[in-house]
Amino acid sequence: MLKQILNEIEQATEPLTVPELSRRLHLEPGVVSQMVAFWVHKGRLSGDNIENTPHLQHCGRGCHGPDNCHFVAKMPGAYTLRKR
Amino acid sequence: MWLLEKPGVADSFCLDYGRELEVALAHLCQIIEQHPAVVRQYPARWLAIKLLEQDRALQENLLQLSGGPAILTHAQISYQQLSRAEGEEVDVLIADRRYRWIHALVQDMVVQEQPNSATLSDQIDRIVLHRHWGVPLFLALMWVVFKITAETSAPFLKWIDAVINGPVARWAVLALTAVSLNNTWVESLFVGGIIAGVGGVLVFVPVLLFLYLALALLEDSGYMARAAFVMDRSMSKIGLHGKSFLPMLVGFGCSVPAIYATRTLENEKDRILTGLLVPFMSCGARLPVYVLFAAIFFPQQAGLVIFGLYLLGIVTAVFLGIILRRTIFAHKEQSVMLMELPPYRLPSPRNLWLHTWMRIRSFLHHATTLILLTSILIWFMRAIPVRGEGAFAQIPIENSLFAAAAQTVTPLLEPLGFGSWQMGGALLTGLVAKEVVITTLSQAYHVEEVTNEEETPTLATDALWIGESFLQATADMLKTLPGILGINLFGAVSEDEPTTLMAMIQQDFRRTSDGHTTAAALGFMVFILIYTPCIVTIAAQKQELGARWMWLSIGGQLLLAWLLAFVVFQVGRWLV
Numbered sequence: 013m014l015k016q017i018l019n020e021i022e023q024a025t026e027p028l029t030v031p032e033l034s035r036r037l038h039l040e041p042g043v044v045s046q047m048v049a050f051w052v053h054k055g056r057l058s059g060d061n062i063e064n065t066p067h068l069q070h071c072g073r074g075c076h077g078p079d080n081c082h083f084v085a086k087m088p089g090a091y092t093l094r095k096r
Numbered sequence: 097m098w099l100l101e102k103p104g105v106a107d108s109f110c111l112d113y114g115r116e117l118e119v120a121l122a123h124l125c126q127i128i129e130q131h132p133a134v135v136r137q138y139p140a141r142w143l144a145i146k147l148l149e150q151d152r153a154l155q156e157n158l159l160q161l162s163g164g165p166a167i168l169t170h171a172q173i174s175y176q177q178l179s180r181a182e183g184e185e186v187d188v189l190i191a192d193r194r195y196r197w198i199h200a201l202v203q204d205m206v207v208q209e210q211p212n213s214a215t216l217s218d219q220i221d222r223i224v225l226h227r228h229w230g231v232p233l234f235l236a237l238m239w240v241v242f243k244i245t246a247e248t249s250a251p252f253l254k255w256i257d258a259v260i261n262g263p264v265a266r267w268a269v270l271a272l273t274a275v276s277l278n279n280t281w282v283e284s285l286f287v288g289g290i291i292a293g294v295g296g297v298l299v300f301v302p303v304l305l306f307l308y309l310a311l312a313l314l315e316d317s318g319y320m321a322r323a324a325f326v327m328d329r330s331m332s333k334i335g336l337h338g339k340s341f342l343p344m345l346v347g348f349g350c351s352v353p354a355i356y357a358t359r360t361l362e363n364e365k366d367r368i369l370t371g372l373l374v375p376f377m378s379c380g381a382r383l384p385v386y387v388l389f390a391a392i393f394f395p396q397q398a399g400l401v402i403f404g405l406y407l408l409g410i411v412t413a414v415f416l417g418i419i420l421r422r423t424i425f426a427h428k429e430q431s432v433m434l435m436e437l438p439p440y441r442l443p444s445p446r447n448l449w450l451h452t453w454m455r456i457r458s459f460l461h462h463a464t465t466l467i468l469l470t471s472i473l474i475w476f477m478r479a480i481p482v483r484g485e486g487a488f489a490q491i492p493i494e495n496s497l498f499a500a501a502a503q504t505v506t507p508l509l510e511p512l513g514f515g516s517w518q519m520g521g522a523l524l525t526g527l528v529a530k531e532v533v534i535t536t537l538s539q540a541y542h543v544e545e546v547t548n549e550e551e552t553p554t555l556a557t558d559a560l561w562i563g564e565s566f567l568q569a570t571a572d573m574l575k576t577l578p579g580i581l582g583i584n585l586f587g588a589v590s591e592d593e594p595t596t597l598m599a600m601i602q603q604d605f606r607r608t609s610d611g612h613t614t615a616a617a618l619g620f621m622v623f624i625l626i627y628t629p630c631i632v633t634i635a636a637q638k639q640e641l642g643a644r645w646m647w648l649s650i651g652g653q654l655l656l657a658w659l660l661a662f663v664v665f666q667v668g669r670w671l672v
Binding site for chain 1: 185187188191192195196198199202217221324325328333362432433435436437
């Protein structure tokens, strides 16, 4: 089941959404999100949510700090397959 | 969970991990049960599972117990044997089994009233994520955003301009008079430098307020994630990495965090390429310049012109990206992107206001720091004489150090239709921050207002006027709303008189473009769109991409801006 996530991403020819993937695998979107999070933790998917970008530098515009930039809010999580 | 709470069920519950894993677990349990010190601390089966999952913290704890090292050795052997046999890491096998069990349980226990029915989000996504209509829908929405921003903010823009150049300037003079500093260079610094400079930028707060409010609405509703997806799908088709669009989307607010956001791209070539393309996404700081020039030269099509500039920025970035991706930055294709989509939701007014206010506050902070300092610096440069007669702060601006410095770039701007030192100076100072272009123009075209002392209103009169004019501006804003949809409820719209600054800019463009003001104005706006971003963005490029790529970006953008503005002006002067 977990490997199906990776297989679908590997075989896809255009970008996928989690709802689309859950439809293909006949799973709940919440379950697919959890499995994606598992593969991100394992390092097989690059889980690059911009909100979690480390050491975002301060541009001097008066926000509360480097990790609180108001211009990077609301970015969706996006994942790509990492080569083994 | 009710099942596990039944007496005796929890004790007997045991997830079946499959034959191979169960054999390994049984073997490990036998080893563990031979060591009472360990069994006293941890249940045997639980410990066996955690060891096969390679739980680091548990492994370290086990080393402290009698028999722990031996158990760890057996666990490691079992792990390696299982991994080889199954061709996968054991913790993946364990997790997979758990998900299968959960899935089977849900299938048995959960009854869906309407199986496979599409949610409201899915139904909306059929249109929004449509293969052919997704991108045009995104562009149409952005056009609406810019049209609303430009037209509904106009009354407040005029109101703030009138307040700053009227009551605020008068109050500053009154305060300086009270300390006997009126009619000195200090008054000129405050009124002609700081108030004109910083005030010239603050005038555009309503524009940014409406823009950020519209963007917050699109973000909080869940639409922006869909926009990123449809753009990603289109970019993938032309060979650009889909994840590149996510930092670019951030660049519509500010280029600085967008440059840093390129760290999310694993491939270095993709990261550098995206970092070079981000500045073409027109940031919020350029918007006041667009609004000013659109109001002067394209008053009836301001929203459309501004939208066109944003679109040109995207097209330029995509076009350059295709060329660079197939030449300097060519590399093996990466896998497609999987993107999470948040559900659609009705944004709460409180959240909308919070997100909008945070961005406006950032702009205001910028205005009261960097722009304020630049205003003061420009004033001093305007006050220092380099030719002709006149003392400090008592010279015609054409004889100032500022004009002399700006005139060094004027010859380069003549073929573009805006070869005046005022525009040259504005573009030079725009390297500090794009909003400073407005600041510089406000000071460069500064016209001394003649005030009849008998007509000077009192503070109370001013305060009353401010309140009344704000209400009038609000009423005017509400009147524009039906007009955006093409419904004219209030008869012919009278054209407002241009401000002094607007009139001076128009006059200057008429002179430098030999009468072809429309083409020159469009060329100027294109130049602002494309040329080198602010110094903070440049610093971010240096940090993230390296000095070499930073210089390439600076030079490349300057050259491209000049070329595009040249084409726009030279072609436009023959067409219009």
